Amino acid sequence: MSKKVLIIAGDAVEALEVFYPYYRCLEAGFDVTIAAPSVKKLQTVLHDFVDGMDTYIERPAYGLEANDAFENIQPEQYDGLIIPGGRAPEYIRLNEHVPTIVKHFFDTNKPIAAVCHAAQIFATIPEVLNGRELTAYIACKPEVQVAGGTYIEQNLHVDQNLVSGHAWPDLPGLMKEFISLLEGSVVEVL
Secondary structure, three states: OOOEEEEEOOOOEEHHHHHHHHHHHHHOOOEEEEEEOOOEEEEEEEEEEOOOOOOEEEEEEEEEEEOEEHHHOOHHHOOEEEEOOEOHHHHHOOOOOHHHHHHHHHHOOOOEEEEHHHHHHHOOOHHHOOOOEEOOOHHHHHHHHHOOOEEOOOOEEEEOOEEEEOOHHHHHHHHHHHHHHHHOOOOOOO
């Protein structure tokens, strides 16, 4: 039976951070569900850096169909969770169902891949980060620390079932580690 992977997203999800994992999971033969606040076509965005600016810029990117709503998700039916970044985590974390969905994967030790701003979701369920280590986009460092986690200054980090990446350039390593955990094999940390 194929592994089932849940990706949680919303409008303004970083395009590379949702499409790369989605297609990589499909390539591996996994059954993938993209869940959002509602079933709809999401507007993804792309973030990039411009010389002379202190932070990134944002541009509209591709549309992406969310094929289920958070309220319908039964996390026990999934083997792994992917949380892409962008601006989506800052508002989907406010959805009443998201903390319960995410906490299930921590409580059951199922693989979780979190990249970039995904760490903002963990701030709504700080108990999941108690004693845990992860990396995230540097702007999320205070939220990781306030939630009781240890921010790791690396592009990629694995702590038990949690694979975390700093940003979209870290997706190859993030997905390699996530798939390894999902398939139950051991991979050397990059």
